[in-house]
Amino acid sequence: MKTKSWWKSLGYAIEGVLDATKTEKNLKIHIIFSVLILFLALFFNLKFLEYIILTITISLVIAAELFNTAIEYLVDALIKEKSEVAKRVKDVSAGAVLITAFGAIFVGYFVLFERIKNALSFNLQKLPNLPHHIAIVSLVITIALVVIIKSLIGRGEPLHGGMPSGHSAVAFSILISVIYLTKDVAVSLLVFLLCVLVAESRVRLKVHSMSEVIMGGLLGSGVTFLIFILIL
Incomplete structure (x- = not known):
């Protein structure tokens, strides 16, 4: 009986993780x-x-997000009407996730940054010096392709919504240009962080879906990368 009960508990726990992953976008991002x-x-x-x-840090972030999700479910079930208390409870639980996420960023920085920097710097320094106007040309081509694809698919407006995300495409196009033109790992990582924030904001504002943002990022980075490769 105890073994059966243990297996049932394990099954319930797995169902809880899967359910939270399906419904919570932030948890999906943390897991990815x-x-x-x-x-x-x-x-x-x-x-x-x-x-x-690294493993403990990652586990803490995901566990904090699961606790936050559980608290949100509980508050929504107990308090149906709009309440300042409910808002504070959700804000505090979200704050706990934020603290663990920042802690994870610092751990990742101290453990991995120097290794990544040394590995990338060695390869980036091999790149030849290229004219800066290539970045502008790449950006213009990326924007033109976004508008053309949106018109062909017929979803969203040229500069708002639809497949693919123009903001994401532009952001990641700039990222590739920064990598090639600066050859600086730290600067490139900071720009990458800004790109992620831009993409995440489009999803959070419900202007784009996750797939539209991802496709925009792939389009912008792919087109710009291809142009730089052809120039080389």
């Missing part, structure tokens, strides 16, 4: 980034203790 970080760590010969620190 967690998988990417762990995959990236495989290439940098981390020490055993560093793997433990």
